[in-house]
Amino acid sequence: MSQRSIAAVPRGVLALLALGLAAQIGLKAVTPPPRAAAQDLPPAPSIAALRLASFGDPVALAKALMLYLQAFDYQSGSKVPYRDLDYGRLEAWLARILELDPRGQYPLLAASRLYAEVPVEAKQRSMLEFIYRQFLLDPDRRWPWLAHATALAKHRLHDLPLALRYAQAIQRHSVSDDVPLWAKQMEIFILEDMNELETARLIIGGYLQSGTIKDPAELRFLDERLKQLEARNVGKTSGKKARESVK
Amino acid sequence: MPIVASLARATLHEAVRNRLLWLAVVVVVIAFGLAQFLNQVAITESREIQTALLAAPLRVAAVFIVAVFVITSMVRELSDKITELLLSLPAPRSAYFFGKFAGYAIVAAILALLSALPLAPFANSQGLVLWTVSLVCELLIVTAMGLFCVLSFAQVVPAFVAVAGFYLLSRSMAAMQIIAGAAPQDPTLTDRVVNAVVELIALLLPGLDGMTQTTWLLGPAPGVSTLGPVVGQTAIYLALICSAALFDLYRRNF
Numbered sequence A: 001m002s003q004r005s006i007a008a009v010p011r012g013v014l015a016l017l018a019l020g021l022a023a024q025i026g027l028k029a030v031t032p033p034p035r036a037a038a039q040d041l042p043p044a045p046s047i048a049a050l051r052l053a054s055f056g057d058p059v060a061l062a063k064a065l066m067l068y069l070q071a072f073d074y075q076s077g078s079k080v081p082y083r084d085l086d087y088g089r090l091e092a093w094l095a096r097i098l099e100l101d102p103r104g105q106y107p108l109l110a111a112s113r114l115y116a117e118v119p120v121e122a123k124q125r126s127m128l129e130f131i132y133r134q135f136l137l138d139p140d141r142r143w144p145w146l147a148h149a150t151a152l153a154k155h156r157l158h159d160l161p162l163a164l165r166y167a168q169a170i171q172r173h174s175v176s177d178d179v180p181l182w183a184k185q186m187e188i189f190i191l192e193d194m195n196e197l198e199t200a201r202l203i204i205g206g207y208l209q210s211g212t213i214k215d216p217a218e219l220r221f222l223d224e225r226l227k228q229l230e231a232r233n234v235g236k237t238s239g240k241k242a243r244e245s246v247k
Numbered sequence B: 001m002p003i004v005a006s007l008a009r010a011t012l013h014e015a016v017r018n019r020l021l022w023l024a025v026v027v028v029v030i031a032f033g034l035a036q037f038l039n040q041v042a043i044t045e046s047r048e049i050q051t052a053l054l055a056a057p058l059r060v061a062a063v064f065i066v067a068v069f070v071i072t073s074m075v076r077e078l079s080d081k082i083t084e085l086l087l088s089l090p091a092p093r094s095a096y097f098f099g100k101f102a103g104y105a106i107v108a109a110i111l112a113l114l115s116a117l118p119l120a121p122f123a124n125s126q127g128l129v130l131w132t133v134s135l136v137c138e139l140l141i142v143t144a145m146g147l148f149c150v151l152s153f154a155q156v157v158p159a160f161v162a163v164a165g166f167y168l169l170s171r172s173m174a175a176m177q178i179i180a181g182a183a184p185q186d187p188t189l190t191d192r193v194v195n196a197v198v199e200l201i202a203l204l205l206p207g208l209d210g211m212t213q214t215t216w217l218l219g220p221a222p223g224v225s226t227l228g229p230v231v232g233q234t235a236i237y238l239a240l241i242c243s244a245a246l247f248d249l250y251r252r253n254f
Helices: A011-030 A047-053 A058-070 A088-098 A105-113 A120-137 A139-156 A160-173 A188-192 A197-210 A216-246 B001-015 B020-041 B046-079 B082-087 B093-119 B125-153 B156-180 B189-204 B222-253
Strands: none
Touching: A011 B189, A011 B222, A047 A088, A058 A197, A058 B156, A088 A105, A088 A120, A088 A188, A088 B125, A105 A120, A105 A139, A120 A160, A120 B001, A139 A160, A139 A188, A160 A188, A188 A197, A197 A216, A197 B046, B001 B020, B001 B046, B020 B046, B020 B093, B046 B082, B046 B093, B046 B125, B046 B156, B082 B093, B093 B125, B093 B222, B125 B156, B125 B222, B156 B189
16 A cells, blocks of 8 residues: 655644654653562462463463562562562462472472572571472472472581481482482481481491492492491491490 | 544444443443352452452453454444545544544543443442543553554454554563563573563553552552553553554555
């Protein structure tokens, strides 16, 4: 369709167009950009409401919700992102997203790598417990996040009993062949750190006898570890006896 | 100008003859019935549930009805060559545009009032007044956008898709800006380009996400000053879209 030249447009219309465009851009430019502050995080809707809102495609909604959730308190002006979030609400949101998309790993990655790393111990602990609870629902797929939680409990919180609980959970519940041995053997190393040498020795001995370990390198490594533990155990026992005889 | 008033009156007659207002009444009655049903089901906060589940669908329905009416009515006029007949009258093209716009704006205002009617028993009165005025503003923007798109595309489907896309994008732009600005890693060049594009689009869209909020109906009503930005945004955006539509109309050869 042919068009007339711009000269056919009255000047008033052109002026109004330019003025309107300038005013619109000016208005939006002076309006502060939207930011999702921590206190703006609303309570998570019920799973039924979210399923209704997903129009039969809960996975797509879960992915979008995760991006939405992640934006809260990220650029709030706080030096430490996520520190001011209400962790009760946050956990509810993460749990809902996992219910919508149980195979999705993003919520637990965010829980372990973003939200569990804020320098507030109570919030860290609450997030680690959340990861533990979610791990128990699907241990063969969610073990990496509990393994990370174990490392956080050990190195950040310096809470060895907590780290041991998580490591034991991986060892007991993650039975898939895809779960690497280092994850299943975390329990042994934490026991060593706790000076529970006899228990660690028994566990390694159990591993070796069970025949579940086929890799020669793994077998050699565990065998050496067992010998070291036995040597340390003997040293510990003889030292104890010597102290008792001195008494 | 008499031609503007005549065109507005003719558009209003068209809406009545198309049973548009009856359709709006039916939608309102169905929404009211649905809200009553959900009120029976709810264990607590039944008034809030009723209000929210009435307000949100009524707002969307009003937007949908206005957009479809503006587009189909204009396309029919274009197809029947009525537009050419009207443009041959001794009046500027702007008179034709503003006549049509005035008619559609009155229809939009009536729809907004009808949508507010079933909320009266549940919502606080001041909040309801603000909600209704804001819905009128929102519908005026949709009306202007519908006219602009239909004058540009002259066909129902492309015009409706453009208006629907514009409405959804405007409503969700703030959320998109938040998401775009919160990538938890050092932004790459692609991130920066995407952010810049999102910010640019946001500059050109009206802040519909701040309009016609259901929360105004639930808790204590916000002050009248809430309407300031809503009315200001509407005035500016109407000036922009109406002048863009006039720009297209003046350049078009029929």
